[in-house]
Amino acid sequence: MSKHEQTPHVPRRKRSARLSLAMMGAGAFGLTACGQPPEEEQITEVTFDEPRSFQSVEDCVAADVYTRSACEAAYEASLEAVPRFSTLEECEAEHGEGACTAPTEEQAQAATGSSGGSWFMPAMMGYMVGNMMSNTNRGRSFERVYQEPVYRNRQNQGNWNAASSQATQRVTQRNDAMRTSVAQTRQTATQRSGFGSRSSARGGWGS
Amino acid sequence: MLRIDIPERKNWKALANELGFHFHTIEGEPYWKEEAYYQFTMEQVEQDIEAPTEELHEMCIELVDKVCHSNALMQRLALPEHMWDSIHNSWKSGQPHLYGRMDFAYSGEGPAKLLELNYDTPTSLYEAGFFQWVWLEQAIEQGILPRHADQYNSIQERLINAMAHLGDRIEARTLYFSCIKDNAEERATVHYLQDVAVQAGLKAPFIFTEDIGLRSGVEHFIDLDDKPIHALFKLYPWEEMADDAFGEHIPQLNTHWFEPPWKAILSNKGILPLLWEHFEGHPNLLPAFFENASSPPLPAGWVRKPFFSREGSNIELITPSGQREAIGGPYTDSPWIRQAYHPMPRFGNNHALIGSWVVGDRACGMGIREDVGRITKDSSCFVPHAIV
Numbered sequence: 001m002s003k004h005e006q007t008p009h010v011p012r013r014k015r016s017a018r019l020s021l022a023m024m025g026a027g028a029f030g031l032t033a034c035g036q037p038p039e040e041e042q043i044t045e046v047t048f049d050e051p052r053s054f055q056s057v058e059d060c061v062a063a064d065v066y067t068r069s070a071c072e073a074a075y076e077a078s079l080e081a082v083p084r085f086s087t088l089e090e091c092e093a094e095h096g097e098g099a100c101t102a103p104t105e106e107q108a109q110a111a112t113g114s115s116g117g118s119w120f121m122p123a124m125m126g127y128m129v130g131n132m133m134s135n136t137n138r139g140r141s142f143e144r145v146y147q148e149p150v151y152r153n154r155q156n157q158g159n160w161n162a163a164s165s166q167a168t169q170r171v172t173q174r175n176d177a178m179r180t181s182v183a184q185t186r187q188t189a190t191q192r193s194g195f196g197s198r199s200s201a202r203g204g205w206g207s
Numbered sequence: 208m209l210r211i212d213i214p215e216r217k218n219w220k221a222l223a224n225e226l227g228f229h230f231h232t233i234e235g236e237p238y239w240k241e242e243a244y245y246q247f248t249m250e251q252v253e254q255d256i257e258a259p260t261e262e263l264h265e266m267c268i269e270l271v272d273k274v275c276h277s278n279a280l281m282q283r284l285a286l287p288e289h290m291w292d293s294i295h296n297s298w299k300s301g302q303p304h305l306y307g308r309m310d311f312a313y314s315g316e317g318p319a320k321l322l323e324l325n326y327d328t329p330t331s332l333y334e335a336g337f338f339q340w341v342w343l344e345q346a347i348e349q350g351i352l353p354r355h356a357d358q359y360n361s362i363q364e365r366l367i368n369a370m371a372h373l374g375d376r377i378e379a380r381t382l383y384f385s386c387i388k389d390n391a392e393e394r395a396t397v398h399y400l401q402d403v404a405v406q407a408g409l410k411a412p413f414i415f416t417e418d419i420g421l422r423s424g425v426e427h428f429i430d431l432d433d434k435p436i437h438a439l440f441k442l443y444p445w446e447e448m449a450d451d452a453f454g455e456h457i458p459q460l461n462t463h464w465f466e467p468p469w470k471a472i473l474s475n476k477g478i479l480p481l482l483w484e485h486f487e488g489h490p491n492l493l494p495a496f497f498e499n500a501s502s503p504p505l506p507a508g509w510v511r512k513p514f515f516s517r518e519g520s521n522i523e524l525i526t527p528s529g530q531r532e533a534i535g536g537p538y539t540d541s542p543w544i545r546q547a548y549h550p551m552p553r554f555g556n557n558h559a560l561i562g563s564w565v566v567g568d569r570a571c572g573m574g575i576r577e578d579v580g581r582i583t584k585d586s587s588c589f590v591p592h593a594i595v
Contacts, residue, residue: 012249012357013357014249014252014253014357014358014359014360014361014594015340015343015357015358015359015360015361016340016360016361016363016364019337019340019341019363019364020406021226021227021337021399021402022402022405022406023398023401023402023405024226024227024398024399024402189422190420190421190422190429190433191420191421191422191453192417192418192419192420192421193417193418193452194419194421194451194452194453194456195416195417195419195441195443195448195451195452195453196387196388196415196416196417196419196443196447196451197417197451197452198447198450198451203390203585204330204387204390204392204393204517204518204585205328205386205387205390205393205442205443205444205447205517206328206329206330206331206392206393206396206442206517206518207325207327207328207329207330207517207518
């Protein structure tokens with residue numbers, strides 16, 4: 001107290017000279033909405049339908065499920081997923097004698113965008129195509145095609161049914177893994193209502 | 208100090224609505240009243256309110272430092288143990304605070320007596336800082352008050368300065384504001400603070416308290432877009448935060464809080480007996496003690512208050528002549544203090560309570576609430592004041 005008695009405030013005016021409001025009241029809404037950062041979207045759920053197997057792009061187009069461009073895109077993507085080796089021996093050691101081949105010019109073009117194919121791969125027998133549906137935390141859904149190559153190896157010995165059943169197994173494993181990881185994301189996803197939820201009984205908190 | 212009847216401004220309700228003051232009337236009962244005002248002299252304001260407020264504030268800050276360095280005192284104030292480090296660190300690292308309000312019993316004569324501190328979630332801010340100021344300017348303009356009339360009120364100006372100061376210290380000059388859902392008065396108060404923050408050059412997004420998010424692996428609490436909240440103003444008390452489901456995460460995350468955790472020390476009525484212990488006999492303090500198991504029943508001339516309570520809830524008093532008054536409420540789960548009864552001045556049927564504002568560390572204005580009862584509640588009316 002003594003401090004103030006010794007040095008009384010010089011201006012005797014005790015109130016501010018001017019005040020204004022920037023956003024409160026009439027016509028001043030919407031600031032918080034404008035100030036929000038853009039939405040960050042995350043996939044919260046994925047579902048897969050049963051994939052179909054095709055022995056060629058023409059086969060895919062003929063099935064009349066996908067458009068030609070979807071069939072071609074899925075074929076190229078499948079081809080990219082076929083294991084590659086730099087020598088024939090390495091490939092055969094993995095996939096069995098007689099299972100491997102150099103890519104055709106067309107395959108090399110499709111897989112790498114250039115015709116020079118100095119690599120080897122198990123012989124491509126066909127591919128599988130299916131639909132994946134994703135839902136997001138913003139309530140949006142989108143659909144996209146997934147695919148898997150069907151190729152020759154030691155176990156299937158070039159048998160189409162055995163080869164496509166192996167491809168189905170790979171697809172199932174991969175899809176399960178994706179579902180699990182999305183589910184884990186969902187589990188570690190944001191928790192809310194951790195503050196203030198007990199308070200409604202007491203009304204307000206100002207004092 | 209006088210209560211003087213005067214004419215109301217014409218169309219003040221329309222103006223209030225236009226300026227975002229929708230709670231001038233609450234559930235059909237008036238909250239803002241301007242058929243009268245409280246008149247003070249300059250000497251009363253400066254010597255009896257402003258100067259003691261600054262002095263008491265310094266005493267409080269001295270105690271915060273003591274409590275922060277003593278686990279025994281933290282325990283005595285019933286502060287939850289998992290918050291001790293946050294409280295201590297927020298104090299030691301000099302985390303700034305925004306504001307607080309001291310409630311005084313003062314009649315115009317003799318020293319103002321500190322009834323309690325509202326240093327964590329004080330409200331009636333918009334009414335005191337803005338609408339009261341507009342009232343004075345217009346009352347002068349309309350010839351209701353003389354030209355030389357003044358008001359003890361630089362609250363908003365100080366708030367803008369304090370916000371600008373905070374803005375320099377927080378990430379991207381962004382301060383989130385929050386209060387709980389379904390409470391129009393609190394939302395309006397927070398809206399006003401957002402307005403002040405914007406005027407101080409801050410970004411001031413809003414999030415409801417219930418919507419604050421937590422995500423493992425993220426070092427801050429997060430907003431509705433899962434973006435980190437670096438700094439957050441909360442109109443929600445520390446003792447509740449600490450007990451809430453997310454409470455244990457507060458010390459682990461880097462979100463800066465306003466008010467900072469050390470304010471938990473001053474928003475606690477246990478501070479009143481501590482003030483009396485350390486500054487016994489100070490003219491602005493009332494005798495106060497911790498209640499314990501061997502305390503006798505409340506004697507005449509004493510008031511009983513829970514450590515944590517808001518808007519007069521769970522306060523019981525017995526006047527020296529034996530009249531008992533009590534307000535019920537939900538705050539029964541914390542310890543209690545006892546404070547000597549000191550009458551508030553009575554004007555007609557109304558008891559007046561002075562709310563003296565501190566912004567940053569400066570006393571800067573006041574607002575007056577009145578109630579027919581001796582305990583000021585959330586339904587108590589706000590009446591403007593002027594220095595004439």
